[in-house]
Amino acid sequence: MIRFLAKRFGQALVVIALVTVIVFLLLHSVPGGPARGILGPQATTEAIAAFNHEHGFDRSLPEQYWMYVSGLLRGDLGESYTLNQSVSSLIGQRIPKTLVLTGLSTLLALLIAIPLGVWQGRRRKGLADYAITTLVFIGYATPVFFLALILVIVFAEKIPILPVQAPQAETLAGLFADSRGLILPILAGAIASVAVFSRYMRSAVLDNLAEDYVRTARAKGASERRVVWLHIMRNSLTPIIAMLGYQLPVLFSGALITESVFNYPGMGLLFWNAAQTSDFPILLGSVLVIAVATVVGSLIADILQAFVDPRVRGAIT
Amino acid sequence: MTESPALAIRDLRVSFGNGGNGGNGANGGDGGDIVRAVDGVTIDVRPGEIVAVVGESGSGKSVTSMSTLGLLPRTAEVSGSIQVGGVDVTTLDAGRLRAIRGAEVAMVFQEPMTALNPAFTVGWQVAEALRLHIEDMSKKQAYDRAAELLAMVGIRDARRRLDQFPHELSGGLRQRVMIAMAIACEPKVLIADEATTALDVTVQAEILDLLRDLRTRFGMAMLVITHNMGVVADIADRVVVMYQGKVVEQATVEDLFARPRADYTKKLLTSVPRLAPGQRRARTRAREQGEAPALALDNLVVEFRGKGGGTNRAVDEVSLTIGRGEVLGLVGESGSGKSTVGRTAIGLIKPASGAVRLLGEPLTGAKGRDLRRLRRRCSIVFQDPASSLDPRMTVGDCIAEPMVINKVGDRGDRDDRVAALLRSVKLDPAVRSRYPHELSGGQRQRIGIARAIALDPELIIADEPTSALDVSVQAAVLDLFLELQDRLGFACLFITHDLAVVGLVADRVAVMNSGRLVEEGPRDQVLFDPRQDYTRRLVAAAPVPDPAAQRERRAQRLSL
Numbered sequence: 001m002i003r004f005l006a007k008r009f010g011q012a013l014v015v016i017a018l019v020t021v022i023v024f025l026l027l028h029s030v031p032g033g034p035a036r037g038i039l040g041p042q043a044t045t046e047a048i049a050a051f052n053h054e055h056g057f058d059r060s061l062p063e064q065y066w067m068y069v070s071g072l073l074r075g076d077l078g079e080s081y082t083l084n085q086s087v088s089s090l091i092g093q094r095i096p097k098t099l100v101l102t103g104l105s106t107l108l109a110l111l112i113a114i115p116l117g118v119w120q121g122r123r124r125k126g127l128a129d130y131a132i133t134t135l136v137f138i139g140y141a142t143p144v145f146f147l148a149l150i151l152v153i154v155f156a157e158k159i160p161i162l163p164v165q166a167p168q169a170e171t172l173a174g175l176f177a178d179s180r181g182l183i184l185p186i187l188a189g190a191i192a193s194v195a196v197f198s199r200y201m202r203s204a205v206l207d208n209l210a211e212d213y214v215r216t217a218r219a220k221g222a223s224e225r226r227v228v229w230l231h232i233m234r235n236s237l238t239p240i241i242a243m244l245g246y247q248l249p250v251l252f253s254g255a256l257i258t259e260s261v262f263n264y265p266g267m268g269l270l271f272w273n274a275a276q277t278s279d280f281p282i283l284l285g286s287v288l289v290i291a292v293a294t295v296v297g298s299l300i301a302d303i304l305q306a307f308v309d310p311r312v313r314g315a316i317t
Numbered sequence: 318m319t320e321s322p323a324l325a326i327r328d329l330r331v332s333f334g335n336g337g338n339g340g341n342g343a344n345g346g347d348g349g350d351i352v353r354a355v356d357g358v359t360i361d362v363r364p365g366e367i368v369a370v371v372g373e374s375g376s377g378k379s380v381t382s383m384s385t386l387g388l389l390p391r392t393a394e395v396s397g398s399i400q401v402g403g404v405d406v407t408t409l410d411a412g413r414l415r416a417i418r419g420a421e422v423a424m425v426f427q428e429p430m431t432a433l434n435p436a437f438t439v440g441w442q443v444a445e446a447l448r449l450h451i452e453d454m455s456k457k458q459a460y461d462r463a464a465e466l467l468a469m470v471g472i473r474d475a476r477r478r479l480d481q482f483p484h485e486l487s488g489g490l491r492q493r494v495m496i497a498m499a500i501a502c503e504p505k506v507l508i509a510d511e512a513t514t515a516l517d518v519t520v521q522a523e524i525l526d527l528l529r530d531l532r533t534r535f536g537m538a539m540l541v542i543t544h545n546m547g548v549v550a551d552i553a554d555r556v557v558v559m560y561q562g563k564v565v566e567q568a569t570v571e572d573l574f575a576r577p578r579a580d581y582t583k584k585l586l587t588s589v590p591r592l593a594p595g596q597r598r599a600r601t602r603a604r605e606q607g608e609a610p611a612l613a614l615d616n617l618v619v620e621f622r623g624k625g626g627g628t629n630r631a632v633d634e635v636s637l638t639i640g641r642g643e644v645l646g647l648v649g650e651s652g653s654g655k656s657t658v659g660r661t662a663i664g665l666i667k668p669a670s671g672a673v674r675l676l677g678e679p680l681t682g683a684k685g686r687d688l689r690r691l692r693r694r695c696s697i698v699f700q701d702p703a704s705s706l707d708p709r710m711t712v713g714d715c716i717a718e719p720m721v722i723n724k725v726g727d728r729g730d731r732d733d734r735v736a737a738l739l740r741s742v743k744l745d746p747a748v749r750s751r752y753p754h755e756l757s758g759g760q761r762q763r764i765g766i767a768r769a770i771a772l773d774p775e776l777i778i779a780d781e782p783t784s785a786l787d788v789s790v791q792a793a794v795l796d797l798f799l800e801l802q803d804r805l806g807f808a809c810l811f812i813t814h815d816l817a818v819v820g821l822v823a824d825r826v827a828v829m830n831s832g833r834l835v836e837e838g839p840r841d842q843v844l845f846d847p848r849q850d851y852t853r854r855l856v857a858a859a860p861v862p863d864p865a866a867q868r869e870r871r872a873q874r875l876s877l
Contacts, residue, residue: 029608212426212432213433213435215388216424216426216433216495217387217424217434219423219424220446220449221446222415222445231434234434235434235435239438248690310435310482310484311435311484
């Protein structure tokens with residue numbers, strides 16, 4: 001197990017190192033260089049040269065990469081062009097909020113999708129299965145921003161029971177204090193995920209229903225409920241958990257849209273605003289954070305899988 | 318009849334309606350979509366008696382066994398009665414049926430790897446069987462009892478095994494766990510549905526011993542479903558022969574083998590390959606002076622990357638030669654490395670060391686055109702024709718493919734050749750436009766053979782070519798193989814686990830065990846006068862389809 005973890009961590013580090021290279025190269029392919037980005041199109045050549053010298057942008061690329069990486073290791077992602085704050089502190093403030101949003105909406109999605117998928121798997125090709133499949137596909141096909149708008153129109157305007165905007169508090173406690181404002185963003189994020197997870201669960205249950213061990217369990221005298229919720233469930237969760245890890249970046253991109261629709265003060269909104277003001281350090285810092293999250297997510301998924309599936313556990317010890 | 322039967326199946330009929338409407342009433346002769354799987358079957362099994370149900374695939378034997386536990390899919394229409402201890406199972410509701418499953422009637426299935434739940438420990442699974450039926454049993458008690466049961470079915474170190482998962486056990490141990498689970502509640506009836514089919518012969522012999530032992534200890538009634546006449550001869554008191562859903566004959570095991578009455582039984586018994594000296598038709602083909610052997614393996618070593626970076630030696634210094642026109646039978650149990658040898662012999666796997674010479678030329682190190690030219694002169698027939706033929710290609714295209722790849726002839730030549738090949742494997746040339754899934758297993762394997770001989774190879778690797786087939790089909794395919802080999806004179810490495818099959822086809826026999834070559838020699842010497850202990854055990858473990866002889870062999874084996 002330790003060996004496996006060491007190996008996976010090693011691989012993760014390599015991937016992250018590659019990401020830093022790509023992000024660094026992107027930073028340098030900004031038209032006109034970062035100086036133009038910060039000083040604006042009216043800046044004089046002298047001012048740009050002075051700026052470049054001051055920030056070390058006139059040195060060789062490897063040197064600059066080294067500066068960039070050693071900055072990263074100190075937690076320095078650079079300064080925002082527009083917000084006069086360091087990117088790392090901006091991201092540090094926003095990340096917990098985004099995690100709350102995506103975490104809660106994923107949790108909600110799983111709570112709905114797993115039982116739904118199992119239920120559908122058992123009633124395959126029934127009327128109810130077709131009806132739910134249709135609904136789920138509609139949910140999946142609807143763009144998140146559109147879904148979010150519909151939710152706002154229905155629950156905040158037609159039947160005004162929920163606020164239009166997400167809570168704007170600085171702290172997490174503040175967010176939860178105004179928890180009604182969280183409902184719509186969480187719901188918007190969850191609906192699309194329900195579709196993905198429940199389809200996976202449904203097909204996993206279908207596959208497992210045909211397995212021999214199901215027949216064995218029935219032959220032992222286990223009730224249908226026990227067969228499905230214990231025997232099949234345990235075996236069907238494996239693909240969902242694998243999915244979950246790779247779903248992480250998707251969840252972040254979903255957050256980008258929900259956060260901008262509901263004006264939720266998370267990473268997504270930060271990214272969105274930065275994109276509109278060409279605030280490259282924020283954009284690239286966010287890309288880096290999301291890349292790391294992706295790598296970590298798949299690592300966690302692998303480890304979780306080992307806990308659920310003894311065969312995986314056996315293979316990695 | 319002094320005792321009332323523990324299991325009494327009376328006039329059982331099972332039919333499967335195709336799709337939604339399901340059909341009403343099994344005896345409505347409206348044909349069409351309704352498949353009648355079991356048709357008026359009556360079987361009695363008394364306590365302490367072992368009744369074998371034999372038949373080929375599609376005979377309805379497994380459907381019969383499944384219906385005794387009400388395990389058939391919902392589309393099944395069942396009529397007749399199945400009495401277990403005086404209760405008709407077919408009339409029970411779901412709840413009362415569950416109370417009987419595992420407690421009164423228990424089942425052991427074929428493939429113990431898939432029949433056990435991979436996500437739970439074996440201890441948990443045996444304990445579950447107990448706790449489902451014994452209400453006041455605590456978890457602790459159930460695990461203690463599970464350990465006792467595992468010990469009872471001959472698993473050493475049972476306590477430690479409780480915490481292991483199915484994939485950590487060998488096939489034989491897994492099947493013992495299945496049996497422990499089945500006998501957990503001391504059922505009156507135990508049904509073993511092809512319970513030894515997936516196992517190696519030596520393990521199969523142990524499991525059959527265990528079943529026999531449990532019968533005497535608990536006096537269970539046992540219904541053994543099998544297609545293997547050797548198993549029948551070994552374990553059964555009485556035999557029920559099924560064909561196309563009907564019972565064609567019921568007799569005591571001695572009577573059945575000595576005086577079969579039904580035509581089908583006779584045919585079945587003659588199809589079973591038997592191990593007897595001097596069976597192989599002598600085909601002398603004088604070896605020309607200085608002619609290189611068809612295949613020569615010299616100190617072949619094949620290694621695979623194992624767990625944790627180590628290497629796993631699948632083939633360990635194997636040296637073999639096959640002369641031109643000679644059939645060498647390579648036998649061994651699963652994991653012995655016999656298939657790996659076959660694949661390495663034609664360059665599908667690279668050896669770690671050692672040399673392969675094909676038709677006198679080195680294969681190890683051959684590249685590009687040389688390799689292709691060598692490969693053209695040999696071919697391979699795989700075990701499962703269903704998965705080794707491309708499902709999206711017509712039969713004709715499958716057979717013509719080697720010619721297309723090697724640019725032999727034009728389209729017209731190839732068409733003629735395909736027709737001729739189909740005729741030579743005794744198939745109507747019209748099947749060329751069909752797809753593999755439209756054909757039966759035997760037909761598909763004939764196509765596999767036709768493809769293999771398409772380029773007139775000098776060497777054929779046949780990897781368990783008849784293992785997936787029913788015995789009567791196997792007999793026909795083996796006949797065909799021998800006839801073709803006689804006519805075309807190719808050399809052959811015939812890989813199989815079945816000693817009787819090897820006895821039929823091989824001139825010489827080589828035996829492998831865990832990667833090493835144990836023994837090699839002329840057929841009759843290896844099979845009837847083996848020099849090595851391992852070969853002796855292997856030969857003794859294979860059950861022969863003759864109850865009296867098998868009893869003798871069993872006694873002999875147990876003293877070995």
